[in-house]
Amino acid sequence: MLKKCLENVRKNSPLIHNITNYVTVNDCANILLACGASPIMADDINEVEEITSICNGLNINIGTLNSRTINSMHKAGWMANRLSHAVLLDPVGVGASELRTRTAVELVKNIKFDVIRGNISEIKTLANGSGSTRGVDADIRDSITEENLTEYVKFAKQLSKNMDAIIAISGVIDIVADSKDAYVIYNGHKIMSKITGSGCMLSAFTTAYLAANKDNKLMATVAAFCAMGVAGEIAQKRMSELDGNASFRNYLIDAIYNMTGEQLEAMAKYEKR
Ligand SMILES: Nc1ncnc2c1ncn2[C@@H]1O[C@H](COP(=O)(O)OP(=O)(O)O)[C@@H](O)[C@H]1O
């Protein structure tokens, strides 16, 4: 199943429209190319509907939100919904400011998202309308552990029901859930939290998996999460003595570029809950 999802991305080569932040925009473009998809970044109100129309998926990321792009996000989301394209929200830093929180809540209200992908603090904040935050990073006190996993799985399923979207939570342990089923993913490496953009890349990448696997969006999301975690493990193993987070970022993209379906199946560590 994971293999098929990966291969469908290479076969279908979906074009992904990204309205995203200016911090990690280049990494998002490169991870999409690495997996066999194509990126286009566009956020001007006068072109977003046209751009979305020629694409297969839309990735909305509020990382460097500004008043101009909020309207573009709504317009693009509306068009993507109308065309039944895959649509994903990454509520980066929601809770850090009133503008981010209000915008994320409004987006969820007005756009039908297939997947909402964030770290645990972002997802908790979105669920409650407020919450603890460390800017764009998760608050350590929110971490998903073996002890609270059952509780978080229940939370993710309930939130999926409330928001009518797959809830995809990343961190040391990842949870991907719809209202009925949840998958827990154990791949990844702690150095992934030492680069900016691992979450943004995962969101862009997941949008490509959704666009290429429209008949099973839950497993498409699980496959994307496993693949990103596996890539993190491969990239970390490749590091030598003088390598740091900059090399790791490149190795991560390389690992996605070179990943085979067989490798993904062999290295993926996930279970149904
Ligand atoms: N400590 C960790 N151990 C293993 N994987 C991690 C760790 N931290 C982050 N990851 C992985 O990094 C990717 C991005 O997740 P995360 O850091 O939660 O996103 P964000 O950058 O949006 O906060 C995911 O694939 C996640 O599984």
Ligand SMILES: Cc1ncsc1CCOP(=O)(O)O
């Ligand atoms: C640092 C930063 N500031 C605004 S957006 C952004 C990038 C966040 O990327 P990620 O969520 O993938 O760590």
Ligand SMILES: [Mg+2]
């Ligand atoms: Mg993030």
